[in-house]
Amino acid sequence: MKLSPTGRSLVKPRGEAAVALGGRRGLARLTRYLYLLPALALLVYVVAYPLLTALYESLQNLQLTDLEDQRFVGLANYALLFHDEVFWHSFLTTIVFSLATVVASFLLGLWFAALVEALPPAFAFVRGLLMAPWVQPSIVVGFLFLYIFDQDVGLVNLVLNEFHLVSAGLPWLAADKLSLTAVIVANVWSQTPFFLLMFSATIAGIPQDLRDAMRIDGATSWREFVNLTLPFLRNVMVVSSILMLIRSFNNFPVIWTMTQGGPVYATTTLVIYIYRLAFEQFNLGYAAAIGVIWLLVLMLISAVYIRLIRREPLI
Numbered sequence: 001m002k003l004s005p006t007g008r009s010l011v012k013p014r015g016e017a018a019v020a021l022g023g024r025r026g027l028a029r030l031t032r033y034l035y036l037l038p039a040l041a042l043l044v045y046v047v048a049y050p051l052l053t054a055l056y057e058s059l060q061n062l063q064l065t066d067l068e069d070q071r072f073v074g075l076a077n078y079a080l081l082f083h084d085e086v087f088w089h090s091f092l093t094t095i096v097f098s099l100a101t102v103v104a105s106f107l108l109g110l111w112f113a114a115l116v117e118a119l120p121p122a123f124a125f126v127r128g129l130l131m132a133p134w135v136q137p138s139i140v141v142g143f144l145f146l147y148i149f150d151q152d153v154g155l156v157n158l159v160l161n162e163f164h165l166v167s168a169g170l171p172w173l174a175a176d177k178l179s180l181t182a183v184i185v186a187n188v189w190s191q192t193p194f195f196l197l198m199f200s201a202t203i204a205g206i207p208q209d210l211r212d213a214m215r216i217d218g219a220t221s222w223r224e225f226v227n228l229t230l231p232f233l234r235n236v237m238v239v240s241s242i243l244m245l246i247r248s249f250n251n252f253p254v255i256w257t258m259t260q261g262g263p264v265y266a267t268t269t270l271v272i273y274i275y276r277l278a279f280e281q282f283n284l285g286y287a288a289a290i291g292v293i294w295l296l297v298l299m300l301i302s303a304v305y306i307r308l309i310r311r312e313p314l315i
Contacts (some may be wrong), residue, residue, distance in 0.1 A: 057288040058292050061073045081293065089265055096180070104191045116130070133189050137253075138251070168314065179266050193242070203232070250299060
């Protein structure tokens with residue numbers, strides 16, 4: 001019997017042997033699928049069922065205060081979006097809040113990662129201290145910054161008054177632009193440690209021989225950072241940014257704790273608006289329609305992420 005270099009027979013089985021071999025392979029393949037069934041069933045129940053339910057409800061007139069009038073209305077709920085100024089304002093606020101948070105957290109995390117990497121080993125504990133905001137629950141972060149930005153006793157106004165930058169306490173949580181700035185600062189404080197963790201872990205994995213080669217060639221610290229560190233960070237930059245962008249889109253506890261979407265609609269993001277529609281106005285049909293649009297936006301962001309992550313690395 002002829003054998004391949006891997007030890008397998010080069011003679012194809014015939015007749016009953018081929019049927020038996022095919023049966024065993026089919027049984028092995030079926031067994032693998034059976035092992036996957038529990039996970040697939042759980043995935044369908046946790047992900048697919050809520051999505052299909054939301055899509056179904058978005059096509060209904062589903063007002064909890066008038067259940068007798070529940071009926072199929074097609075795309076009527078989606079048509080309302082084009083004339084809903086609060087929806088478009090919430091959508092724009094969500095974009096501003098998410099982008100500002102991710103960009104600021106990204107840059108601060110990269111800066112802190114570079115600083116921590118340059119510290120002597122004796123100061124390694126500093127990285128742990130900088131990670132403290134990340135482990136705080138979002139509701140705790142909200143209450144913390146609710147106090148920090150308080151007009152009368154808040155730390156921010158205290159510092160501004162101490163340096164004579166303002167003559168009276170600023171109404172951080174009662175003014176339109178100031179309130180959005182306050183919730184962005186709170187979210188940046190909470191998310192920056194995540195970028196620090198991701199970037200620090202990647203920087204620690206850069207081969208030392210590459211660093212030594214660049215230093216032998218006379219590269220400065222800045223050129224080493226631009227030509228070596230940043231290319232190594234490219235993939236983790238994409239992944240971490242997309243994850244935090246999605247997290248900011250879904251951020252509810254920080255905003256609700258600090259402003260509840262106010263004053264008026266100044267800090268109302270899509271998640272806040274959906275909550276108000278569903279649990280304050282009890283209009284589940286319209287809230288579901290906005291949720292579907294929200295999902296499509298996140299799917300678009302995910303598609304961009306997949307396209308970026310599949311590109312060839314820079315080095």
